[in-house]
Amino acid sequence: MIEKVQKLCERSNTEFGEGYDYSKEKAKLSIEIRITMVSLVRCFFFYGQHLGAFLKEPKQLIRLSYLEKQPEIELTVSEQGALDDKRKDEELENLGPLGFKNSTQAYMKYQDMIGAIEK
16 A cells, blocks of 8 residues: 555656646546545554554544545535445455455454454
8 A cells, every 4th residue: 555655656746747737637646646545544444443452442534525626525425325335345455354344254353353263
């Protein structure tokens, strides 16, 4: 993930300069950066919860919009529901099996997994 952020930053420094025609972009670099950064934060948060690293249950992260043509950063009504649920899953893909909803195994926090092994 960190490498992806670095590549996106390098791309912004090399490809985008004075006179660049942003209208020709298929996928906007700014939205790629936003999605990558949101995914990175969600992975940190999820992994922290998995390890039990928080002293008390943390507040859930605010969901951010992927739409750039609005002044607010919160999800729009059109982004809520199934679309956002799909995005949540995609944002955690970088955690591999830990981030996926695996229908064959119930999700267990790290401490619970260790406890099950010790039994």
